[in-house]
Amino acid sequence: MITVMRYGHRVGRDKRTTTHVGLVARAFGADEFILVGNDKSPIKTIKSVTKNWGGSFKCSLIKNWRKYLKDFKGLKLHLTMYGEPYKSVISKIKTNQNILIFVGAEKVPIDVYKTCDFNIAVISQPHSEIGALAVFLENLKIDTSKKFKDAKLKIEPEREGKSVIKL
Amino acid sequence: MITVMRYGHRVGRDKRTTTHVGLVARAFGADEFILVGNDKSPIKTIKSVTKNWGGSFKCSLIKNWRKYLKDFKGLKLHLTMYGEPYKSVISKIKTNQNILIFVGAEKVPIDVYKTCDFNIAVISQPHSEIGALAVFLENLKIDTSKKFKDAKLKIEPEREGKSVIKL
Numbered sequence: 001m002i003t004v005m006r007y008g009h010r011v012g013r014d015k016r017t018t019t020h021v022g023l024v025a026r027a028f029g030a031d032e033f034i035l036v037g038n039d040k041s042p043i044k045t046i047k048s049v050t051k052n053w054g055g056s057f058k059c060s061l062i063k064n065w066r067k068y069l070k071d072f073k074g075l076k077l078h079l080t081m082y083g084e085p086y087k088s089v090i091s092k093i094k095t096n097q098n099i100l101i102f103v104g105a106e107k108v109p110i111d112v113y114k115t116c117d118f119n120i121a122v123i124s125q126p127h128s129e130i131g132a133l134a135v136f137l138e139n140l141k142i143d144t145s146k147k148f149k150d151a152k153l154k155i156e157p158e159r160e161g162k163s164v165i166k167l
Numbered sequence: 168m169i170t171v172m173r174y175g176h177r178v179g180r181d182k183r184t185t186t187h188v189g190l191v192a193r194a195f196g197a198d199e200f201i202l203v204g205n206d207k208s209p210i211k212t213i214k215s216v217t218k219n220w221g222g223s224f225k226c227s228l229i230k231n232w233r234k235y236l237k238d239f240k241g242l243k244l245h246l247t248m249y250g251e252p253y254k255s256v257i258s259k260i261k262t263n264q265n266i267l268i269f270v271g272a273e274k275v276p277i278d279v280y281k282t283c284d285f286n287i288a289v290i291s292q293p294h295s296e297i298g299a300l301a302v303f304l305e306n307l308k309i310d311t312s313k314k315f316k317d318a319k320l321k322i323e324p325e326r327e328g329k330s331v332i333k334l
Contacts (some may be wrong), residue, residue: 019294027294127194128187134298153277155291
């Protein structure tokens with residue numbers, strides 16, 4: 001079970017980036033997306049994608065995120081460019097059954113660095129939390145072959161052009 | 168030499184996602200970012216990051232992108248969820264010295280699928296062009312160790328907290 005928690009979402013400004021975080025979480029095999037705050041807009045988009053493209057990806061809003069993070073039973077990871085290189089820790093992480101990945105938008109409070117078991121950098125340069133999440137999940141090598149059940153739409157990979165099958 | 172071309176940027180709406188595309192391109196080892204259109208705002212941000220964090224990453228705007236893409240001497244790749252799985256083609260791509268990666272925001276014109284040598288999917292599910300670009304570049308295994316010369320700032324990876332060195 002992999003949960004992605006998105007912190008620091010600013011209504012309007014972060015609408016698209018937060019939606020990208022949620023869609024990456026779903027597509028690369030996470031099970032749940034929790035958005036800190038009360039903006040239903042990204043949740044609505046991600047739920048609509050799940051409805052069409054399958055799977056049982058969960059999406060919700062949370063207010064008391066500190067309590068949730070503190071009480072979470074499992075491994076807590078924080079993706080940050082300031083952290084340890086992911087390649088040096090990923091083998092320790094893969095064995096865990098229950099993982100929460102904390103993904104910031106604006107500045108992350110310093111106590112998060114201490115609450116989390118690992119602060120992990122995909123790269124030690126300014127980049128993108130969306131890119132970092134995608135690379136990190138891809139490297140967890142989650143089996144997504146059975147993740148997208150009951151889809152209405154499915155892509156048939158093509159060398160040229162687009163092929164979407166209606167199921 | 169790796170060039171990332173961003174197509175379909177909508178002023179305002181895509182400001183942050185386009186900036187993420189550019190920052191991912193730089194951080195994961197591309198050499199150049201070309202933005203289709205006339206919005207200087209993402210270019211300004213990416214140039215400012217390069218000034219502080221080093222390297223000779225090039226950024227520019229382009230209008231006649233179709234001519235540029237057509238005349239490009241090298242391998243032309245289009246990242247799209249409709250394409251072939253990246254794992255099946257990446258070994259053929261790695262050997263090329265000059266690569267252009269086309270990254271769309273809004274709907275990409277169908278002729279791009281034909282002009283490009285490869286249409287590549289990082290995953291065949293709706294996700295994020297930012298995430299796709301990050302995973303793809305990471306898997307090209309570009310040596311970035313000498314990419315960020317003349318930096319004013321550098322991160323010292325930390326297990327907990329933030330450490331930025333002023334050089």
